[in-house]
Amino acid sequence: MKLWIKIAVSLGVLAVLFLVLPWSEVVDSVRRLPISVWVLVLLGFLLGHLVGAGKWSLVLRGFGASLVWSSGLRFYAAGLFANLCLPGIVGGDVVRAALATRQTRRAEAVILGSVADRVIDTVALVVILAVGSMVAGARVADSTLRLTLILIASGLALAGLVGLILLRRPLATWPPRLRRIVGRTLVAFRQLRRRPTVPLVALLLALSMQSFFVLLNARIGDALSIGVPMSVWFVVWPLAKLAGLLPVSLGGLGVRDATQGALLAGFGVPAARGVVASLIWQSVLIAGGLLAGLYWWLGSRQSSESLWQNRDA
Numbered sequence: 001m002k003l004w005i006k007i008a009v010s011l012g013v014l015a016v017l018f019l020v021l022p023w024s025e026v027v028d029s030v031r032r033l034p035i036s037v038w039v040l041v042l043l044g045f046l047l048g049h050l051v052g053a054g055k056w057s058l059v060l061r062g063f064g065a066s067l068v069w070s071s072g073l074r075f076y077a078a079g080l081f082a083n084l085c086l087p088g089i090v091g092g093d094v095v096r097a098a099l100a101t102r103q104t105r106r107a108e109a110v111i112l113g114s115v116a117d118r119v120i121d122t123v124a125l126v127v128i129l130a131v132g133s134m135v136a137g138a139r140v141a142d143s144t145l146r147l148t149l150i151l152i153a154s155g156l157a158l159a160g161l162v163g164l165i166l167l168r169r170p171l172a173t174w175p176p177r178l179r180r181i182v183g184r185t186l187v188a189f190r191q192l193r194r195r196p197t198v199p200l201v202a203l204l205l206a207l208s209m210q211s212f213f214v215l216l217n218a219r220i221g222d223a224l225s226i227g228v229p230m231s232v233w234f235v236v237w238p239l240a241k242l243a244g245l246l247p248v249s250l251g252g253l254g255v256r257d258a259t260q261g262a263l264l265a266g267f268g269v270p271a272a273r274g275v276v277a278s279l280i281w282q283s284v285l286i287a288g289g290l291l292a293g294l295y296w297w298l299g300s301r302q303s304s305e306s307l308w309q310n311r312d313a
Contacts, residue, residue: 013254017261017275025272029224033280037223041281044216045288048209049080055205059117060100062198065109067100074299075099081293084286093118120199122245124206125238128214132234213237216284220277228267236263240278253282 018026050073057072067075079096097114101107211234218233228236240260244252257278264274 010254013258017254017258021261021272021275025270026276029270029273029276030280032225033220033223037219038280038284041216041220042284042287044212045284046291048212048216049076049288049292051205051209051212052076055120055202055209056096056114056117058198058205059120059202060104060110060113062195062202063106063109063113063116065100065104065106065113067104070299071103072100074296075103077292077296077299080289081296084289084293116199117202120202120206121210122242124203124210125242127207128210128234129238129242132231132238135231136229136235210238217277217281220280224273224277224280226264226269226273226277228264228269232264232267236260239263257282 053073053076054069056076057067057069060067060072075096078099079092081092082095083092085091093114097110100114101110104110214233214237217237218230221228221233237260240256240263241252243259244256246252246255257275260278261271261274264277265271
């Protein structure tokens with residue numbers, strides 16, 4: 001979808017939300033949140049993405065693209081910042097992949113690693129959603145949840161099957177202009193096959209990271225007096241995030257918030273509180289992205305100055 005359509009969808013959904021929701025409840029929900037809780041959640045968000053940066057670097061290394069920790073962290077921070085400027089969460093993935101490719105000169109390994117990292121994050125969300133639904137039991141709309149899980153699992157299985165078919169195709173049967181790219185891609189996969197523990201460790205890190213984000217959102221909910229069991233948060237937040245990943249809005253803005261408000265309303269939570277809780281998390285994403293951009297800029301300047309000093313020497 002074109003960027004202007006995504007912007008229109010996000011603004012349109014937000015406009016409808018603020019027209020439909022009682023404004024007094026929205027203001028009351030915002031006032032319930034102490035600034036100390038917001039700062040604590042922001043620090044937790046940054047801490048969680050430190051784990052995310054390590055996971056991304058680990059997956060890239062598994063495909064044969066090794067990054068120095070400081071460089072990997074800077075490139076990951078650049079991606080977080082780019083999520084604020086580019087349409088959709090994939091924009092940040094492209095930016096950090098481009099920076100990593102420039103340093104490692106291993107384009108196929110970086111691209112495959114970045115795609116694998118995104119897939120691992122999605123699998124982690126599905127696992128968290130499945131476990132949360134089993135714990136929540138009858139309190140969850142089983143039919144809707146089951147359909148969502150089936151669709152997600154089917155999509156991942158189909159993508160894996162297509163990838164397997166393409167990888168097993170003999171190199172000589174590919175068009176000549178693609179053989180070099182396909183060959184280097186196969187080399188990257190062979191690198192990963194020599195490190196079979198990398199996907200498992202990355203999945204464990206993704207599960208830890210996404211579960212931690214669920215707890216942070218539950219903390220926001222507690223501050224807003226959203227009294228639902230923790231197991232409900234482990235269903236609602238992953239579903240809202242997965243809805244936000246659909247390429248129909250600007251980085252999920254509006255769609256994710258409306259989804260969370262509607263899901264929490266099914267548990268007796270006023271819709272305004274559910275939406276405000278999601279928008280508060282959105283403000284944390286923006287603040288965290290800006291801080292990540294500042295870190296990337298300062299780190300890049302320092303790296304450039306060191307490079308020039310070495311050249312002069």
